[in-house]
Amino acid sequence: MKAVRVYPPATIANLVCGFDVLGMAIDAPCDMMECRTSDTPGLRIIHTDAYALPTVPENNVAGVALLAMMEELPADTGFDLLIHKSIKPGSGLGSSAASAAGAVVAANALLEQPFSKEDLVRFAMFGEKLATGVKHADNIAPCIYGGITLIRSIFPLDIISLPAPDLFVTVVHPQIEVKTADARQILRKEVQLKQAIRQWGNIAGLVAGILQQDHALIGRSLEDVLIEPVRSILIPGFDQLKQRCLNAGALGGGISGSGPSVFMLSETAACADRVASIMQKTYDDMDVTANVYVTKIAKQGVRIELIESV
Amino acid sequence: MKAVRVYPPATIANLVCGFDVLGMAIDAPCDMMECRTSDTPGLRIIHTDAYALPTVPENNVAGVALLAMMEELPADTGFDLLIHKSIKPGSGLGSSAASAAGAVVAANALLEQPFSKEDLVRFAMFGEKLATGVKHADNIAPCIYGGITLIRSIFPLDIISLPAPDLFVTVVHPQIEVKTADARQILRKEVQLKQAIRQWGNIAGLVAGILQQDHALIGRSLEDVLIEPVRSILIPGFDQLKQRCLNAGALGGGISGSGPSVFMLSETAACADRVASIMQKTYDDMDVTANVYVTKIAKQGVRIELIESV
Numbered sequence: 001m002k003a004v005r006v007y008p009p010a011t012i013a014n015l016v017c018g019f020d021v022l023g024m025a026i027d028a029p030c031d032m033m034e035c036r037t038s039d040t041p042g043l044r045i046i047h048t049d050a051y052a053l054p055t056v057p058e059n060n061v062a063g064v065a066l067l068a069m070m071e072e073l074p075a076d077t078g079f080d081l082l083i084h085k086s087i088k089p090g091s092g093l094g095s096s097a098a099s100a101a102g103a104v105v106a107a108n109a110l111l112e113q114p115f116s117k118e119d120l121v122r123f124a125m126f127g128e129k130l131a132t133g134v135k136h137a138d139n140i141a142p143c144i145y146g147g148i149t150l151i152r153s154i155f156p157l158d159i160i161s162l163p164a165p166d167l168f169v170t171v172v173h174p175q176i177e178v179k180t181a182d183a184r185q186i187l188r189k190e191v192q193l194k195q196a197i198r199q200w201g202n203i204a205g206l207v208a209g210i211l212q213q214d215h216a217l218i219g220r221s222l223e224d225v226l227i228e229p230v231r232s233i234l235i236p237g238f239d240q241l242k243q244r245c246l247n248a249g250a251l252g253g254g255i256s257g258s259g260p261s262v263f264m265l266s267e268t269a270a271c272a273d274r275v276a277s278i279m280q281k282t283y284d285d286m287d288v289t290a291n292v293y294v295t296k297i298a299k300q301g302v303r304i305e306l307i308e309s310v
Numbered sequence: 311m312k313a314v315r316v317y318p319p320a321t322i323a324n325l326v327c328g329f330d331v332l333g334m335a336i337d338a339p340c341d342m343m344e345c346r347t348s349d350t351p352g353l354r355i356i357h358t359d360a361y362a363l364p365t366v367p368e369n370n371v372a373g374v375a376l377l378a379m380m381e382e383l384p385a386d387t388g389f390d391l392l393i394h395k396s397i398k399p400g401s402g403l404g405s406s407a408a409s410a411a412g413a414v415v416a417a418n419a420l421l422e423q424p425f426s427k428e429d430l431v432r433f434a435m436f437g438e439k440l441a442t443g444v445k446h447a448d449n450i451a452p453c454i455y456g457g458i459t460l461i462r463s464i465f466p467l468d469i470i471s472l473p474a475p476d477l478f479v480t481v482v483h484p485q486i487e488v489k490t491a492d493a494r495q496i497l498r499k500e501v502q503l504k505q506a507i508r509q510w511g512n513i514a515g516l517v518a519g520i521l522q523q524d525h526a527l528i529g530r531s532l533e534d535v536l537i538e539p540v541r542s543i544l545i546p547g548f549d550q551l552k553q554r555c556l557n558a559g560a561l562g563g564g565i566s567g568s569g570p571s572v573f574m575l576s577e578t579a580a581c582a583d584r585v586a587s588i589m590q591k592t593y594d595d596m597d598v599t600a601n602v603y604v605t606k607i608a609k610q611g612v613r614i615e616l617i618e619s620v
Binding site: 017022201 | 331354504507509515527596
């Protein structure tokens with residue numbers, strides 16, 4: 001039997017001005033999963049972490065993604081999947097996307113890549129549907145492609161892969177709960193045209209900055225006049241934290257996905273470390289437990305290791 | 311005395327999905343202007359075309375732009391400006407922007423370039439304010455920079471210059487009147503968030519397509535779910551015309567600025583010519599006089615020739 005170990009990375013959806021269309025993979029944190037082919041048809045899941053996630057495939061985010069793939073494979077296909085999560089569910093760092101993407105990338109590697117990356121995104125979105133009720137790809141796509149991805153359209157699926165800028169990322173995950181559904185609920189269904197124009201000026205600037213490797217432009221474009229003013233209410237200390245990080249030299253940043261994690265981009269490791277200290281201190285002062293990560297934008301998506309082949 | 315001749319090109323604002331932020335310069339049509347230094351302080355304007363535009367500098371689009379520049383020059387500075395317009399006012403092809411941009415680029419060339427391109431945009435916007443009541447740069451910037459420009463922000467001014475894709479442009483100017491002010495009036499002040507998301511997915515795709523030289527992506531991204539459905543009502547035959555052009559192989563296109571001109575992008579001269587025939591026939595069949603241009607995206611902005619130096 002063959003077995004692979006994969007490391008699906010955390011992802012930051014929206015990237016401030018790209019609500020529902022942009023996402024970015026980061027090197028840490030990442031999950032670890034092992035997948036092996038089995039003579040017993042069907043799928044069996046084991047969790048080795050402390051998150052008490054369901055192991056019945058139909059109720060498991062990785063499970064439904066892999067089952068969607070198995071619909072397009074011979075009926076006698078069998079997999080055993082071991083999941084060890086490090087990306088905390090509910091962190092706003094694409095935890096469910098990592099589970100779903102990791103599972104289908106692992107199985108595809110075992111089968112010697114019959115499916116394209118776009119196929120894998122299609123399968124993994126079944127996991128997002130289970131997790132959030134909606135098929136979306138703004139975490140799934142960067143998890144699989146690496147770097148930054150643009151979902152120009154979801155129906156039909158149109159994924160544009162953008163290169164990873166050579167930047168440091170500091171992420172803080174304050175241990176408070178923000179439900180994605182709540183974070184979506186508080187958004188207005190209608191927005192001012194004037195503000196929408198500002199938003200699409202910024203996303204256009206961000207994409208140009210990424211492709212022209214213009215870090216200052218990336219920084220200037222990380223502005224969100226529509227979503228952040230509403231959602232940041234759910235994150236204690238957000239405005240102050242952001243201002244302090246910018247004062248310390250960060251290029252820019254904002255809420256990761258629907259929160260509560262907050263990320264900042266920096267040009268140097270020293271700056272990213274300063275930002276980390278500010279983040280830690282801000283939440284220490286509020287007596288809120290917080291995990292802080294200093295990492296880089298991931299150049300690749302799910303990493304794959306072949307661990308066994310008999 | 312020194313004299314220069316300049317050729318400010320027509321420009322296509324909005325580029326379908328980039329309302330109020332994107333613009334593109336095209337090689338034809340273009341105006342011709344001659345500017346010479348004068349010992350007599352102040353500005354004198356002559357029009358050699360048939361458009362009966364005002365020649366009092368304070369009432370002339372080129373005049374107010376140049377006067378704005380002269381505010382930052384010695385008081386004894388004098389210019390004589392001759393304007394020969396080929397870009398018809400009210401065509402939606404940046405006629406006023408060409409006048410304003412041409413004047414300041416010409417004067418700057420005579421003075422041996424004391425001002426940056428961004429300064430020139432700043433001056434030329436006074437012309438747009440006179441013409442439309444609003445300072446905007448989505449025609450001015452591409453006229454001066456060439457290629458495609460993104461106005462990420464107008465206050466403060468942030469212009470991002472994008473390279474000109476190697477594409478053909480077919481433009482039709484049906485001789486009907488659409489007032490920019492009317493075209494703006496009919497837009498809703500509020501838009502659905504869902505549609506705004508689609509719009510910024512498209513502008514992000516368009517910018518990525520331009521920078522990655524992905525013509526198919528450029529084509530797919532030329533979709534406007536917000537402005538075109540409203541404004542196209544003012545352009546007879548728009549939907550049918552667009553569909554015919556796409557059927558003939560055009561990558562995509564839409565309303566130029568606030569209309570009534572319509573443009574289409576094509577990968578080959580043959581396709582651009584087919585599109586031209588379709589455009590001409592469509593308006594012939596409606597008994598509407600129409601000018602059709604087959605041209606390319608302009609790699610540079612206002613062209614400058616030194617014609618005299620004593």
